[in-house]
Amino acid sequence: MISAYNTAQSALQTFGTRLNSNSNNIANANTNEFKKTRVINTTVDPTGVKAQVEKVETPGATVYEETSKGYDQVELSNVDLGTEITDMNFNSTMYKANLKTIETVNEMTGELLNLKA
Numbered sequence: 754m755i756s757a758y759n760t761a762q763s764a765l766q767t768f769g770t771r772l773n774s775n776s777n778n779i780a781n782a783n784t785n786e787f788k789k790t791r792v793i794n795t796t797v798d799p800t801g802v803k804a805q806v807e808k809v810e811t812p813g814a815t816v817y818e819e820t821s822k823g824y825d826q827v828e829l830s831n832v833d834l835g836t837e838i839t840d841m842n843f844n845s846t847m848y849k850a851n852l853k854t855i856e857t858v859n860e861m862t863g864e865l866l867n868l869k870a
Contacts, residue, residue: 756800761854763801767794768848770804775841778832786813787830789837 781787813831817824
């Protein structure tokens, strides 16, 4: 039961990091030259995962904006809202699933202790 708890806890932290990344990307989708972040999962022995956050340097679309000196070419953010919202829904579901695993382990541990007493 302890390994299930540790695995679920590390996954919970990882999906929390993923949700933070999604939130930051969505909040800055309209910020010129903003570069989105991506979260990569890596396996941690003996059981678990770890989140690694990296910036995606792919350039965003460019447009011309009027300034006091005329028109300047400006790079938009490289955030795709459709992808971010879909990923956020998935990450939220996985966060809840791992939270439920922790709750179940806690209930099972409590029942086991009640049986021992």
